[in-house]
Each structure stands twice: as structure tokens, then as C-alpha cells.
Amino acid sequence: MDDFIAARSQMALSLGFHIIFSCIGMIMPFFMAVSHFKWLKTGNIVYRNVTRAWSRGVAIFFATGAVSGTVLSFELGLLWPEFMKHAGPIFGMPFSLEGTAFFIEAIALGFYLYGWNKFNKWFHWFTGVIVGVSGLASGILVVAANAWMNSPAGFDYVNGQYLNIDPIAAMFNDAWFSQALHMILAALTATGFAVAGVHALMILKRKHIQFHTKAFRIAAVFACAGAILQPLSGDISAKDVAKRQPVKLAAMEAHFKTEEKAALILGGIPDEKNDTVHYALKIPGALSFLAHGNFKTSVTGLDAFPKDVHPPVAITHYAFQVMVGLGMLMLLIAVFYFFTLWRKRSWLEKRWLLKLFTIAIPVGFIAVEAGWTVTEVGRQPWIIYGIMRTRDAVTPMPGIVYSFYIFTAVYVSLSVIVMLLLYRQVKMVGKLYDVA
Amino acid sequence: MLYVVMAYLWASILLYVLMGGADFGAGILEFLSTRKSKDQTRRVMYRAIGPIWEANHMWLIIAIVILFVGFPVIYATVSVYLHIPLTIMLLGIVARGTAFSFRNYDAVKDKMQVVYSKTFMYSSVITPLFLGIIAGSAVSGKIDPQATHFLDAYIFSWLGFFPVSVGIFTATICGFLAAVFIIGETKTETERQRFIQKARHMSLAAIAAAVLVLAAAHADNIPLAHWLFGNPVSIACVVLAAVSLIWMWVSLFRGSTRWLRIIAGAQITLLLVAITYEHYPVLINLKDTEGLSLLIHKGSDKTIHALAVALLAGSIFILPALFYLLYSFNRQEEPVAD
Ligand code: HDD
Numbered sequence: 001m002d003d004f005i006a007a008r009s010q011m012a013l014s015l016g017f018h019i020i021f022s023c024i025g026m027i028m029p030f031f032m033a034v035s036h037f038k039w040l041k042t043g044n045i046v047y048r049n050v051t052r053a054w055s056r057g058v059a060i061f062f063a064t065g066a067v068s069g070t071v072l073s074f075e076l077g078l079l080w081p082e083f084m085k086h087a088g089p090i091f092g093m094p095f096s097l098e099g100t101a102f103f104i105e106a107i108a109l110g111f112y113l114y115g116w117n118k119f120n121k122w123f124h125w126f127t128g129v130i131v132g133v134s135g136l137a138s139g140i141l142v143v144a145a146n147a148w149m150n151s152p153a154g155f156d157y158v159n160g161q162y163l164n165i166d167p168i169a170a171m172f173n174d175a176w177f178s179q180a181l182h183m184i185l186a187a188l189t190a191t192g193f194a195v196a197g198v199h200a201l202m203i204l205k206r207k208h209i210q211f212h213t214k215a216f217r218i219a220a221v222f223a224c225a226g227a228i229l230q231p232l233s234g235d236i237s238a239k240d241v242a243k244r245q246p247v248k249l250a251a252m253e254a255h256f257k258t259e260e261k262a263a264l265i266l267g268g269i270p271d272e273k274n275d276t277v278h279y280a281l282k283i284p285g286a287l288s289f290l291a292h293g294n295f296k297t298s299v300t301g302l303d304a305f306p307k308d309v310h311p312p313v314a315i316t317h318y319a320f321q322v323m324v325g326l327g328m329l330m331l332l333i334a335v336f337y338f339f340t341l342w343r344k345r346s347w348l349e350k351r352w353l354l355k356l357f358t359i360a361i362p363v364g365f366i367a368v369e370a371g372w373t374v375t376e377v378g379r380q381p382w383i384i385y386g387i388m389r390t391r392d393a394v395t396p397m398p399g400i401v402y403s404f405y406i407f408t409a410v411y412v413s414l415s416v417i418v419m420l421l422l423y424r425q426v427k428m429v430g431k432l433y434d435v436a
Numbered sequence: 437m438l439y440v441v442m443a444y445l446w447a448s449i450l451l452y453v454l455m456g457g458a459d460f461g462a463g464i465l466e467f468l469s470t471r472k473s474k475d476q477t478r479r480v481m482y483r484a485i486g487p488i489w490e491a492n493h494m495w496l497i498i499a500i501v502i503l504f505v506g507f508p509v510i511y512a513t514v515s516v517y518l519h520i521p522l523t524i525m526l527l528g529i530v531a532r533g534t535a536f537s538f539r540n541y542d543a544v545k546d547k548m549q550v551v552y553s554k555t556f557m558y559s560s561v562i563t564p565l566f567l568g569i570i571a572g573s574a575v576s577g578k579i580d581p582q583a584t585h586f587l588d589a590y591i592f593s594w595l596g597f598f599p600v601s602v603g604i605f606t607a608t609i610c611g612f613l614a615a616v617f618i619i620g621e622t623k624t625e626t627e628r629q630r631f632i633q634k635a636r637h638m639s640l641a642a643i644a645a646a647v648l649v650l651a652a653a654h655a656d657n658i659p660l661a662h663w664l665f666g667n668p669v670s671i672a673c674v675v676l677a678a679v680s681l682i683w684m685w686v687s688l689f690r691g692s693t694r695w696l697r698i699i700a701g702a703q704i705t706l707l708l709v710a711i712t713y714e715h716y717p718v719l720i721n722l723k724d725t726e727g728l729s730l731l732i733h734k735g736s737d738k739t740i741h742a743l744a745v746a747l748l749a750g751s752i753f754i755l756p757a758l759f760y761l762l763y764s765f766n767r768q769e770e771p772v773a774d
Pocket residue numbers: 150175178179180182183185186187189190230231233234235237238239241323324325326327328330364365367368369370371372373374375
């Protein structure tokens with residue numbers, strides 16, 4: 001493995017690790033707040049127990065999210081110094097605001113975790129809401145920074161110089177809205193399905209049914225609402241990509257030749273040498289419709305761009321298919337669940353329904369990772385789209401491979417320990433939380 | 437507005453040294469405690485830093501963000517030439533942060549506790565050691581952008597007598613700050629006496645380490661004496677720090693601890709003022725060339741302006757909330773995590 005590939009892999013690994021914790025950090029506080037609210041309103045002790053159990057889980061995730069985020073803010077420089085030298089002052093605005101959001105989140109979390117029975121109960125509840133709101137804010141901000149890499153704005157690029165820098169315009173670049181919206185819904189869906197699934201599993205095992213049922217209901221409703229909105233937001237994203245990064249869209253869809261009434265390609269194996277896709281299912285006109293809202297409009301294909309700015313087509317295409325496929329799966333589950341709530345309440349007790357949710361535990365997170373693969377790999381070979389190549393941004397220091405190995409070992413062991421802690425947390429529900 | 441940004445950078449470095457330092461120091465004290473008293477140290481320590489420990493480490497993030505938004509060239513240069521110590525420090529931060537909360541939140545208390553505690557203690561020593569090494573190498577002019585050889589560019593930029601002794605000094609300072617901080621949080625007289633004892637030991641260690649730094653500066657031809665005594669402000673700081681050291685010693689031996697935290701905080705602040713005043717506006721000294729100045733290597737004016745506004749606006753939210761957090765948990769009996 002050469003150092004450049006190692007640097008990219010290390011970045012991808014760190015981000016892929018961090019995103020799981022940040023999704024949970026953005027969404028869990030809201031689940032907690034709902035359950036906490038129900039406890040304060042109804043006085044049903046089970047809700048208090050659910051809130052407490054969740055808040056302990058969140059504390060574990062928060063710590064891991066915070067340290068992996070700290071690593072990232074250094075890694076931007078450690079791995080991509082040339083990029084940061086120029087990009088820092090342009091796309092740094094969201095990061096400086098994000099600092100505030102993190103700070104507030106950390107302070108509010110201090111109040112929330114250590115404040116049981118110490119403050120006015122509504123003040124205490126409110127600090128929990130603040131944790132969630134500031135988490136969401138930091139998520140939106142950092143995605144705006146990433147959006148700038150996809151859709152650079154707020155400067156003039158003249159002879160290799162970055163002039164007339166306007167950090168506010170850079171923050172509100174063309175991609176920030178569609179990406180931030182899609183990311184938040186993704187976090188909601190992924191966290192919701194994971195949490196609902198874990199509680200469903202425990203109900204199936206007939207452990208502390210009351211406790212887990214209440215927890216399941218809260219998470220499942222949020223998850224399903226997210227899953228229904230997600231394809232709509234994904235459609236906004238796709239139309240947006242078609243406009244600002246046509247080459248990425250072409251790679252996502254494995255769309256090699258520019259044509260009118262472009263077909264949507266499902267599955268298949270892209271063959272980048274011969275510019276075709278083997279064994280795919282083609283739906284004529286559908287891609288034109290999805291990208292531009294009209295079955296006839298021409299869709300730019302990869303052939304419109306020189307080979308040296310093509311992103312890796314196969315990875316982007318597979319990742320996109322995985323994301324959309326899993327999105328559709330979750331959409332089905334969601335529609336089905338709402339139908340159950342509306343018409344067939346008796347199904348709620350059925351084991352197959354719970355099993356369905358158990359299977360969906362990892363699905364949302366797999367879709368999140370796939371989606372980010374689409375966005376980031378689909379941007380290659382650029383680190384700043386159309387302006388700076390990733391290869392030109394990498395650190396001159398040799399030996400990044402070793403750093404990659406070390407971080408891989410660290411992240412793998414952290415993942416194992418976090419899983420173990422979570423397992424224990426769930427196993428101990430009876431002892432710790434299911435007491436009246 | 438540039439001065440606002442620089443003030444924030446300076447203040448967040450100072451606060452990280454004070455608050456983050458006390459936090460690291462807690463782990464160092466645990467490391468140095470005898471086996472019997474480890475549990476006790478841990479309990480008092482947890483009570484003292486539990487609610488604020490996340491916030492303590494935010495200062496580092498603020499400093500880094502200010503650097504990469506406001507002074508990108510400085511951030512990029514440091515990232516390239518100090519890649520290795522920065523990475524080690526990061527690994528320390530990761531190990532420490534996760535071990536601390538895993539230890540507390542693991543629902544089953546079994547052998548894993550030993551693993552968490554060991555990790556926590558070792559990384560509490562390693563992280564400030566490398567922080568100090570990074571600081572030492574940044575001021576000492578060991579970074580050589582002209583270097584062509586791997587060792588010169590990426591190893592000897594930080595691996596030297598002087599940076600390492602600054603690292604050791606930093607670690608002892610952290611231990612000292614932690615002991616002083618925790619004295620104020622103790623609940624019983626025996627606990628209090630134990631931590632007074634620790635504070636005495638750590639202050640001796642810090643003085644020994646300071647001597648080591650002076651020796652290293654001499655050996656490495658670093659004009660440390662000139663930085664400390666080269667201008668009236670620095671001299672004043674050093675003298676004040678020395679006087680307060682005597683005051684502190686007297687208090688420590690008398691067992692009166694009322695002013696301790698303030699004195700300790702003041703000493704660190706004076707030390708930072710003394711060093712930075714002489715270096716200002718240079719943040720990073722380089723070998724054989726002009727150092728990297730905050731006044732020259734800054735981002736565009738608009739960026740600096742926006743950054744300053746963001747920092748000022750952020751403070752309006754953060755500072756009251758932070759003070760209220762510190763205040764509420766200071767008044768209270770036993771903050772127990774849930
Ligand atoms: C639960 C996760 C999830 C689900 C079910 C979906 N997505 Fe997604 N998608 C993401 C999670 C995600 C993501 C991880 O959050 C990304 C990466 C960057 C971003 O902004 O969101 C993303 C990116 C992303 C992009 C690229 C945006 C860009 O590069 O700027 C497009 C075009 C879509 N998605 C489209 C869709 C469509 C049409 C879906 C239909 C079902 C869909 N996504 C479901």
C-alpha cells in the first residue's frame with residue numbers, strides 16, 4: 001500500500017468510525033428527552049428507567065464520539081496539510097461555530113448526566129434537549145464544511161491563488177442544504193432502527209418486556225418517520241448532484257454515455273475499461289426523470305469528461321445501489337409499521353414484527369456508510385471539486401502506512417469494547433434499571 | 437479583530453493547560469499513588485472532575501480550530517513536521533478519554549476495570565508528556581523546513597533533550613495542578629492531608645523538572661534565559677512567580693489551602709506570559725529561518741473577522757453556562773453519575 005492510499009484509507013476509516021457515534025450523539029438525546037418527558041408527565045417509573053439506561057449508553061458513545069472527533073480535527077492537517085493551508089480559512093467558518101456547539105453540548109451533558117434530583121426537574125429535562133439541539137447543530141455545520149468540498153464557493157480561484165475569500169458564502173454553498181437535510185434524516189433513521197431493533201430483540205427474549213416495549217415504541221416511531229422522508233430528501237440530493245457534479249451522478253448510476261431518455265441502471269457490474277455495465281436491469285427514461293424531473297431530458301454521461309477526472313465508477317455505483325436498496329427496505333418496514341399502528345394494533349405483539357426490526361438493526365448504519373462512500377469516493381480525484389486534487393494535498397511525510405495500521409488497530413479495539421459495553425448495559429437492565 | 441482572535445488562541449491554550457492539565461494530572465496522581473490508596477484517589481478525583489471533564493478538553497479543540505481557520509500555514513507546518521508526536525498525543529487522548537468513561541459506565545465491574553485503569557493511567561502520563569514535547573519543539577526552533585533527510589525533518593524536529601525535558605516538566609505541572617485542585621474538593625481531613633502531601637511532592641517534582649529544562653536549554657544552545665530575563669515584562673513575571681512559589685510553600689506547610697488554587701493558576705499563567713511575551717508575534721520558531729508569525733501567516737481579513745465574531749458570540753453562550761456548571765457542582769455534596 002502506498003502512502004497516498006494509506007492516507008485516504010486512514011481518513012475514510014476515521015470518518016467512517018466517527019459518523020456512527022455522531023449519528024447517535026445527534027439523535028439519542030431526543031429519544032431520551034421524549035422518554036424523560038413522558039416520565040415527568042405520567043410519573044410512570046418505567047419511563048424514568050428507560051431514560052436513565054439510554055443516558056448511560058449515550059455517555060459511552062459521547063466519549064467515543066468526542067475523542068474520534070478530536071482525532072479528525074488533527075488528521076485534517078496531519079494527512080492533508082496542503083489542503084488545509086488553503087481551505088482552512090475558506091471553509092473554516094462552520095468549524096468555528098461548531099466549536100461553540102460542541103462546548104454547549106459538553107456543558108449541557110455535564111448538567112444532564114450528573115444533575116438527576118439536583119435541579120428543578122424541567123430545567124434538568126431542558127438541559128437534555130440542549131444536548132440534542134447542539135448535537136444537531138454541529139452535525140449540520142460540519143456537513144456544510146463537507147458540502148463546500150463538493151461545491152466550492154466563497155472565493156475566486158485565479159492562477160492557483162485563492163482570492164476574495166468570503167467564509168460566510170463558503171458555508172452557504174450550493175450543496176449544504178441538501179446534504180445537511182439528508183444527513184440528519186439518515187442519522188435519525190439509522191439510530192432509530194438500531195435502537196428499536198435492540199429493544200425488539202430483548203422483547204423477543206422475553207426480558208423485562210414492559211421496559212423494552214416502551215423503549216421500542218419511542219425509537220420505532222422516529223425511525224419509521226425518518227425512513228419515509230429519506231427517499232424524498234435523497235431525490236432532492238440526486239437532482240442537486242446532477243446539477244453541480246454531473247460526473248459524480250454519472251458514476252453513481254454507472255451511466256457511461258450521454259443520452260436522452262437515459263435508463264436507470266439497477267445492479268450490474270460496471271466495466272470501466274469498456275465503458276459498459278454487464279448484467280444490469282435497465283429502466284428506460286427513469287434516470288432522466290430522477291435527475292431532471294423529465295423522462296426525455298438528456299443526462300450527461302461519463303463520456304463527457306476526460307478519463308482522468310472520473311471517480312472510481314464501480315465503488316461509487318455499488319455504494320449508491322446499497323444505500324438506495326436499504327433505503328427502500330426501510331421505507332417498506334416503515335410503511336408497514338405505520339399501517340400496523342393505524343389499523344392492526346394486534347400485530348404489534350407478533351413475533352415476526354419484532355423479528356423484522358431485529359434484522360434491521362445494522363441496516364441504517366450500513367446505508368449511512370454507503371452514502372458517504374458515494375459522496376466522498378464520487379468526488380475523487382478532487383479533494384476540492386474542480387480546484388485541488390487529493391493527490392496534491394497529501395502530507396509529504398513518508399510512512400503513513402504505519403499510522404494507518406495503528407489507527408486501524410485502535411478503532412477495531414474500540415469498536416469491540418463499545419459493543420461489549422453495550423451488551424453488558426442491555427444485559428444488566430434487570431439489575432440496574434428495571435426497578436420500581 | 438486579529439488581536440481578538442490571538443487573545444482567544446492564547447486564552448484557550450492557557451485554559452487547556454490549567455483545566456485539561458488538572459485533568460491529566462488526576463491520572464498522573466492515580467498512577468503515582470500506592471496500591472492501597474489508588475481507590476481512594478480515584479474516588480475523590482472522579483467526584484472532582486466527573487461533571488466537567490468533557491468541557492475541559494474542549495479548549496484543545498477551540499485552539500486547533502482557531503489555528504486552522506485563522507493561521508492555516510502555521511497549522512499545516514506543525515502538522516507536517518510534528519506529525520509523529522501529534523499522533524502519539526492523539527492516541528493518548530483517545531485511550532484516556534475512552535478509558536475514563538468506560539471505567540465509569542461499564543455496567544459490570546470486573547477485570548476489565550483493571551484494563552481501563554491501566555490504560556487511563558499510562559495515557560494520562562503519555563499525553564501531557566507529548567503535549568510538552570510539542571510545545572518545547574515549537575518554541576525551540578528545532579523544526580527545519582529545509583531538511584531533506586527523514587530523521588532531520590520528522591524525528592529530530594521533536595526528539596531532543598530540550599523538548600523532552602519540557603515534556604517532563606509539563607507532566608509534573610499537571611500532577612501539581614491536579615493535587616491543588618482536588619484539595620479543594622476533598623470532604624474529610626485525612627483526604628485533605630493526603631492531597632496536600634501530594635501537592636508538596638508534585639511541586640518538588642516540578643521544580644526538579646524545571647532545573648532539567650534549564651540544563652537542557654543550556655546543552656541544546658537554546659536562549660531560554662534570554663527569553664525569561666530578556667525584557668521587563670518577562671522578568672516581572674518570573675519574579676512574581678518565584679515570590680508566589682515561596683508563598684505557596686509556606687501555605688502548603690502550614691496546611692492552609694485557601695489561596696492555593698489561585699496561586700497555582702497564577703504561576704502557570706505568569707510562566708506562559710513570560711515565554712509568549714518574548715516570542716510574540718512568533719508562534720513557531722524554525723531552524724535557521726524566520727519563525728512563523730501570527731501577524732504574517734494569518735488567513736484573509738474577512739475570515740479573521742468572521743472568526744472573531746464567532747468566538748465572541750460563542751462566549752456569550754458558553755461562559756455563563758460553564759460558570760454555572762462549575763458553581764452548581766461545587767456547592768453540591770456528591771455528584772453521582774447516572
Ligand atoms: C439511512 C441512511 C440513508 C438512506 C436510507 C439513503 N441515504 Fe442517501 N446518503 C446518506 C444516507 C442515506 C448519507 C450517508 O447521509 C449521505 C452521504 C452524504 C450526505 O449528505 O448524505 C448520502 C448521500 C446521498 C447522495 C449524494 C449527495 C452528495 O454527494 O452531495 C445522494 C444522491 C443520495 N444520498 C440519494 C439517496 C436516495 C435517492 C435514497 C433513496 C432511498 C437515499 N439516498 C437513501
